[in-house]
Amino acid sequence: MIGGRGEHRRRLLSAVLAAATIAGTVFGANSGAGAESTLGSATVRESTQRLVREFSKVTRLRIAPSSMCLTVLLDDQVIVDDQSDSALVPASLMKIVTAAAALDVLGPDATYSTEVFVRSDALYSAADGTLVGDVYLVGGGDPVLNTPRFGNRIPDPVAYTDVTELADRVRQSLASKGIRRIQGRIVGDDSRYPDRVRDYYQEFLPHGDDPVWRYSDDAVNFVGPLSGLLINDGYVSYTWKTGILDRLEYVRTVAPTRHAASLFDDLLETRGLVITRRPQAGTSPPRSQLTSLASIESPDVAQIVARMLTRSDNTIAEMLLKEIGYRTLGSARAIAVEVVEGVMKQTLGPLAAGIEIADGSGLSRYNRLTCAAVAELLRQAGPHSPLVAGLAVAGRSGTLKTCGPATWPPIAGSPNAVYAKTGTAHLSYSLAGLAQAPNGETVTFAMIANQRHMDQLDKCNALRRTLINAAARYTYGPVTEFPQESGFLTPPG
Numbered sequence: 001m002i003g004g005r006g007e008h009r010r011r012l013l014s015a016v017l018a019a020a021t022i023a024g025t026v027f028g029a030n031s032g033a034g035a036e037s038t039l040g041s042a043t044v045r046e047s048t049q050r051l052v053r054e055f056s057k058v059t060r061l062r063i064a065p066s067s068m069c070l071t072v073l074l075d076d077q078v079i080v081d082d083q084s085d086s087a088l089v090p091a092s093l094m095k096i097v098t099a100a101a102a103l104d105v106l107g108p109d110a111t112y113s114t115e116v117f118v119r120s121d122a123l124y125s126a127a128d129g130t131l132v133g134d135v136y137l138v139g140g141g142d143p144v145l146n147t148p149r150f151g152n153r154i155p156d157p158v159a160y161t162d163v164t165e166l167a168d169r170v171r172q173s174l175a176s177k178g179i180r181r182i183q184g185r186i187v188g189d190d191s192r193y194p195d196r197v198r199d200y201y202q203e204f205l206p207h208g209d210d211p212v213w214r215y216s217d218d219a220v221n222f223v224g225p226l227s228g229l230l231i232n233d234g235y236v237s238y239t240w241k242t243g244i245l246d247r248l249e250y251v252r253t254v255a256p257t258r259h260a261a262s263l264f265d266d267l268l269e270t271r272g273l274v275i276t277r278r279p280q281a282g283t284s285p286p287r288s289q290l291t292s293l294a295s296i297e298s299p300d301v302a303q304i305v306a307r308m309l310t311r312s313d314n315t316i317a318e319m320l321l322k323e324i325g326y327r328t329l330g331s332a333r334a335i336a337v338e339v340v341e342g343v344m345k346q347t348l349g350p351l352a353a354g355i356e357i358a359d360g361s362g363l364s365r366y367n368r369l370t371c372a373a374v375a376e377l378l379r380q381a382g383p384h385s386p387l388v389a390g391l392a393v394a395g396r397s398g399t400l401k402t403c404g405p406a407t408w409p410p411i412a413g414s415p416n417a418v419y420a421k422t423g424t425a426h427l428s429y430s431l432a433g434l435a436q437a438p439n440g441e442t443v444t445f446a447m448i449a450n451q452r453h454m455d456q457l458d459k460c461n462a463l464r465r466t467l468i469n470a471a472a473r474y475t476y477g478p479v480t481e482f483p484q485e486s487g488f489l490t491p492p493g
Contacts, residue, residue: 047474047475048074048079051072051074051079051443051470051474052072052079052080054466054469054470054473055070055072055079055080055445055466055467055470056070056080056082057466057470058070058447058462058463058466058467058470059082061462061463061466063457063461063462063463064449064463065449065450065451065454067086067088067449067450067451068082068083068088068447068448068449068450069082069083069084069085069086069088069370069371069372069446069447069448070082070083070084070371070445070446070447071084071371071372071374071375071445071446071447072375072443072444072445072470073375073379073442073443073444073445074441074442074443075441075442076379080445081372082371083371084370084371084372084375085353085354085370085372086354086370086371087354087355087356087368087369087370088368088369088370088371088428088448088449088450089365089367089368089425089427089428089448089450090362090367090368090369090374090423090428090430090448091362091423091424091425091427091428091429091430092312092314092361092362092421092422092423092424092425092430093362093369093374093421093423093430093432093446093448094317094357094359094360094361094362094367094369094423095308095309095312095317095360095361095362095421096309096374096377096378096387096421096432097340097344097355097357097369097374097377098308098317098320098321098324098340098360098361099305099308099309099320099387099390100343100344100347100377100381100387101324101339101340101343101344102301102305102320102323102324103301103302103305103386103387104343104347105324105327105328105339105343106301106320106323106324106327107301108300108301108302108305108386109300109301109302110300110301111297111298111299111300111301112140112141112142112143112161112297112298112323113140113142113295113296113297113298114137114138114139114140114142114145114161114163114166114229114295114296114298115138115140115292115294115295115296116135116136116137116138116166116170116292116293116294116295117135117136117138117284117287117290117291117292117293118131118133118134118135118136118290118291118293119133119134119285119289119290119291120289120290120291121289122184123177123291126177126178126179129178129179129180129181130179130180130181130182130183131174131179131181131182131183131184132183132184133182133183133184134184134185134186134187134282135170135182135184135185135186135187135275135293136187136189136282136284136285136290137186137187137188137189137229137260137261137264138189138191138192138229138284139188139189139190139192139227139228139229139230139257139260140192140228140298141192141193141228141319141322141323141326142161142230142298143230143304143308143315143316143319143320143323144158144159144160144161144298144299144304144307144316145160145161145163145229145230145231145232145260145298146160146161146162146163146231146232146233147162147163147164147231147232147263147267148162148164150232150233150235150238153238153239154311155401156310156397156398156401158307158310158311159299159303159304159306159307160299160307161296161297161298161299162296163231163263163264163267163296164267165296166264166294166295166296167264167267167268167271168271169293169294169295169296170268170293170294171268171271171272171273172294173293173294174273174293180272180273180274181273181274181275181276182268182273182274182275182276183276183277184275184276184277185261185265185275185276185277185278185279185280186261186262186264186265186268186275186279187261187279187280187281187282187284188229188257188258188260188261188264188279188280188281188282189228189229189257189281189282189283189284190227190228190229190230190256190257190260190281191228191283191284192228192229192326192331193226193227193228193322193326193331194331195330195331195332195333197226197332197333198225198226198227198256199213199223199225199226200212200213200333200359200364201213201214201215203333205358205366208366210365212333212358212359212364212366213359213363213364214365222314222363223314223315223318223361223363224252224256224314224315225252225253225254225256226256226315226318226319226322227256227257227260228257229256229257229260229261230256230257230260230315230319231259231260231263231264232263233252233315234252234253234256234259234315235250235251235252235253236251236252236253236259237249237250237251238250238251255281257281258279258280258281261279261280261281262279264279265279302386302389302390304316304320305320305386305387305390306386306389306390307390308320308390309387309390309391309392309398309421310390310391310392310397310398310399311398311399312398312399312421312422312423314361314362314363315361317359317360317361317362318359318360318361320360321333321336321337321340321359321360322336324336324339324340325339333359336360337357337358337359340357340360341355341357344357344373347377347380348373348376348377351370351372351373351376352373353370354368354369354370354373355368355369355370355373356368362423362425363425365425365427369448371432371446371447371448372446374432374446374448375432375444375445375446378432378433378434378444378446379434379442379444382442383419383434383436383442388419388433388434389419391419391420391421391433392419392420392421392422393417393418393419394417394418394419394420394433394468394472396417399421399422399459400418400420400422400468402459402460403459403460403464403465403468404468405418405468405469405472405473406465406469415472415473415476416435416436416437416438416443416471416472416473416474416475416476417435417436417472418433418434418435418468418471418472419433419434419435420432420433420434420467420468421433422459422464423448424454424455424457424459425454425455426452426453426454426455427450427451427452427454428448428449428450428454429448429449429454429455429457429463429464430446430447430448430449431445431446431447431463431464431467431468432445432446432447433445433471434471435471435472435474437474437475437476438475439475441474441475443470443471443474445467445470445471447463447467449463
């Protein structure tokens with residue numbers, strides 16, 4: 001139980017009112033003298049005070065636990081600071097950290113490459129339409145390598161790498177050499193990440209009794225196997241449902257690399273190639289002995305990050321973490337985590353204190369973030385950054401598609417678009433995001449609430465709605481306030 005919330009609020013509210021008075025004075029100086037200056041000052045004070053009141057309501061809700069932090073900024077000014085430096089379990093807000101690190105280390109324009117090779121000597125000695133030897137499908141760590149059926153099952157358009165295009169290119173390359181038959185097999189090579197760690201259910205931290213990922217998370221199908229070569233997230237079968245991924249409908253392979261080789265084998269055979277031997281996982285020969293048949297580039301990292309954030313995709317998050325490690329010190333989880341922690345220290349300075357990173361997705365209960373750190377990451381990124389652009393939009397997309405701003409009382413104009421990341425786990429319920437008002441001001445917020453059974457709350461409960469409404473209505477409509485908890489209407493779209 002973390003106390004002291006009322007004292008925090010009283011101290012900050014006084015500071016906010018002082019800041020609002022200063023802001024009003026500046027407004028008046030730029031707008032004219034006399035009565036106009038007084039009016040400008042009063043308007044700014046009233047607007048900021050209302051924003052503080054609307055956001056602060058979340059801490060007084062019946063479902064708000066004592067272990068809860070809240071940070072709100074208006075542009076660069078902190079206007080609500082309620083236990084902002086408390087390190088709490090963030091659930092999927094950890095994906096904001098992973099996204100920020102990926103954009104920093106990999107770069108928003110970076111891409112992944114998946115390539116298909118054959119031995120040069122086998123290619124040059126092919127005769128009578130037959131290539132004697134194996135074909136190597138070499139994974140480049142692409143976390144969105146999908147078939148169109150898998151990628152397009154998601155209602156909102158998402159970025160993915162079409163593996164069928166790679167199959168087309170390989171078929172065309174072989175056809176140009178008159179090859180119609182492969183007397184060999186498709187070999188899947190996932191050696192990009194040499195640690196070969198598929199998951200973290202058996203990995204323990206030095207100070208923990210539980211593994212990084214608990215088996216209860218595995219039971220609900222929250223994340224799939226990790227591999228340098230992964231197609232369709234490693235699903236052997238799946239449906240068009242995109243909510244809770246029932247294990248009877250979404251069946252994951254235990255051997256993702258072999259599964260990828262098998263799927264690619266099927267794609268080539270449907271294109272008329274005859275492949276005589278069964279696909280398998282393995283390691284390709286040295287590149288000096290190989291000739292490339294074809295390759296395919298992924299969407300850029302900015303688009304991949306957007307898919308991860310909007311859909312809260314755990315597998316993409318963990319694959320990004322491994323790639324961050326691969327391009328720096330190493331793809332093992334512990335090493336990659338050290339890299340991300342270093343990026344956070346450089347980015348956040350003193351606000352990085354209290355951050356503990358165990359994985360990239362937020363599944364681990366060993367993760368710790370502060371509201372101050374999350375809000376600062378979003379503030380630094382800004383409303384036009386790839387990080388913020390990749391967030392779900394309240395009432396419009398992703399995990400917030402059915403949780404939009406309330407329409408009580410009637411709004412004189414459209415609400416501000418609220419870009420935000422959700423987080424839900426057994427011990428944690430969180431939301432962080434920002435909105436830009438028509439006057440150019442940016443409201444940035446982060447809330448993390450910790451208590452048992454938080455995952456039993458509705459996806460659009462009062463905690464989430466209160467924050468979305470406060471950000472969406474800033475500078476709009478009359479100065480009337482929302483009710484404490486009743487009267488919220490959250491129509492989808």
